Amino acid sequence: MTATYDGNMLAGPLSDVFAVEVTTATACCGGCGRNSTVAELAVYGPGPGLVARCPGCDDVLLRVTRTADSIWLDLAGMASLRLPAAGG
Amino acid sequence: MPIITRGFRGHRSGDDERLPPGQYLTHDFPVLSTGPTPLIPPEEWSFTVTTETGVRHEWSWTDLMTLPAEEVTVDLHCVTRWSKLDTAWRGVSLDVLLEDVETVADYALVHSHGGYTTNLPLEDLLDGQAWVAFEYDGDALTSEHGGPARLLVPHLYLWKSAKWVRGIDLLLEDDPGFWEQLGYHEYGDPWREQRYQGD
Numbered sequence: 001m002t003a004t005y006d007g008n009m010l011a012g013p014l015s016d017v018f019a020v021e022v023t024t025a026t027a028c029c030g031g032c033g034r035n036s037t038v039a040e041l042a043v044y045g046p047g048p049g050l051v052a053r054c055p056g057c058d059d060v061l062l063r064v065t066r067t068a069d070s071i072w073l074d075l076a077g078m079a080s081l082r083l084p085a086a087g088g
Numbered sequence: 089m090p091i092i093t094r095g096f097r098g099h100r101s102g103d104d105e106r107l108p109p110g111q112y113l114t115h116d117f118p119v120l121s122t123g124p125t126p127l128i129p130p131e132e133w134s135f136t137v138t139t140e141t142g143v144r145h146e147w148s149w150t151d152l153m154t155l156p157a158e159e160v161t162v163d164l165h166c167v168t169r170w171s172k173l174d175t176a177w178r179g180v181s182l183d184v185l186l187e188d189v190e191t192v193a194d195y196a197l198v199h200s201h202g203g204y205t206t207n208l209p210l211e212d213l214l215d216g217q218a219w220v221a222f223e224y225d226g227d228a229l230t231s232e233h234g235g236p237a238r239l240l241v242p243h244l245y246l247w248k249s250a251k252w253v254r255g256i257d258l259l260l261e262d263d264p265g266f267w268e269q270l271g272y273h274e275y276g277d278p279w280r281e282q283r284y285q286g287d
């Protein structure tokens with residue numbers, strides 16, 4: 001099975017978390033070092049949560065769930081996430 | 089007149105009583121996935137139980153096929169709110185697999201090919217409550233549903249029934265799995281609607 005979605009589908013769920021447009025952010029994979037825009041990630045889900053994987057090595061880069069009163073975000077698979085700064 | 093009273097409860101088929109709170113009935117078998125579907129030839133599949141002292145018990149596919157298998161018909165309840173009734177499986181009970189495993193562990197952490205994990209109390213794997221299942225509805229279990237073999241623990245939400253199961257660590261302390269780390273309930277009883285931490 002190929003990925004259910006690409007990273008563009010993270011825009012909605014992550015709009016409650018990030019103040020900037022996250023799909024153009026650059027994620028550096030902690031496993032293989034590849035830089036990908038969030039839009040390029042391979043996203044599986046949507047339930048029980050969304051899992052975004054590196055298009056290079058399939059490692060998990062991001063997970064997000066929404067429970068009754070919380071949004072849970074895991075970015076532990078990334079070496080970094082570079083976000084566009086306002087006016088930058 | 090208890091028999092007559094029961095007849096006036098208004099359930100056409102009795103299905104409603106078999107649906108835990110917040111669930112709806114489906115006749116499909118939705119596929120939920122956290123990553124690419126692993127394609128594991130049975131001859132490369134194995135199942136390993138590792139105790140809290142590090143003792144390993146391993147079964148190959150051939151070993152699994154020589155063990156006594158059971159046919160079970162169970163209801164499935166997914167935390168994404170669908171339930172599917174009367175699903176037919178064939179598999180080896182964890183009672184058989186754990187029979188000769190010496191342990192004082194209270195917890196189990198289940199591992200799958202592809203990196204998925206899920207945790208549950210060891211006692212929920214015993215006493216006819218859990219199987220390593222390799223047939224669904226009379227056919228070999230397809231890879232999209234977890235074949236060649238998956239865990240089947242139908243009394244808990246389906247995320248505990250790890251697809252592509254490859255082993256179980258027996259632990260003295262609970263260790264949260266893939267979804268349990270991210271807000272999902274450590275136990276996940278559908279009848280108590282234990283979806284999220286704190287439910």
Ligand SMILES: [Zn+2]
Nearest residue numbers: 029032054057
């Ligand atoms: Zn990578």
